Amino acid sequence: MCDVKTPRSSRIGEDAVVRAAYGDVDAFRELYDAYAADVFRYGMLQTDSREVAEDILQETMIAIWRGRERLSSVANVCSWVMAIARNKTIDYIRAKPPTVSMSDFGDASEPGAAGVSTQASRPTGPLEDAIPDRVDLAAALIKLDLEKRELLYMVFYMDMSYNEVASVLGVPAGTVKSRMYFARRQLQEILERGCRSCQSLGRRDADCGDASHQVVNP
Structure with missing residues (x-):
């Protein structure tokens, strides 16, 4: 993985963004769907x-609709x-601390999910190769604190660059890189503990029913 990933998360054309900024409902629908x-x-x-x-x-x-004029800039x-979205979520968390079980994460009936691919590319490397699909990753994410959880979600699920995540969090890209390092390490440890649990039951990695336990060491 490079030091600072380049932006690659644009999902709506520049023309549609400009039209949405001027109140074009169809263009705003494109943004919503994206x-x-x-x-x-x-x-x-x-x-x-x-x-x-x-x-x-x-x-x-x-x-976004109320502040749509800002879209052009x-x-x-x-x-x-x-x-x-993060600010809206923080407002809720401050009012009511969440307890996360992830029982419905990844449900195909999510609002706006129709026609949206769940297979965006992720950074490559030993850890990423050990996580074959997003359901496995979601199961491991719930064991992390909220800060690490949102960071890994934006990078792995949304394929956002460090610069993009830095903009969301309001911190330098270098800070995102540092936090990502520790988040990935903790996620790796969680997956390895799961693998050891399988081994303690007398199962080899290849026989483990949870593919997320098949960890490739760095």
Whole structure:
């Protein structure tokens, strides 16, 4: 992985962004379709509540519509959208600390999920090769604290660059890189503990039913 990943999360054309900024409903629908599933999943990940995630999605999109004039000047639409979603989520977390079980994470019936691919590319490397799909990753994410959870979600699930994540979190890209290092290490440890649990039951990695336990050491 390079030191600072280059931005690659744009999902809506520049023309549509400009039209949305001027109040074009069809263009705004394009923006909604591009980011609704990610915002919803982020809300689910941080609150474990479908109802709250739906509220976060709705409030995020309302805030974007009300501030649509800014769309023509924001440097990165993805970062701007997720920063708004994060602020809405923080408001909820401050009011009611969440307990996360991830029972519904990745449900195909998510608002805005229709037509949205769940297979965006992820950084490559030993840890990433050990996580074959997003369901396995979600199961490991719930064991992390909220800060590490959202960081890994934005990088692995949304394929956001360090610069984009830095914009969302309001910190330097170097800080994101440092936090990502420790988050990945902790995730690796969680996966390795799961693998050892399988081995203690007399199962080899190849026989383990959970593919996320098949860890490749760095």
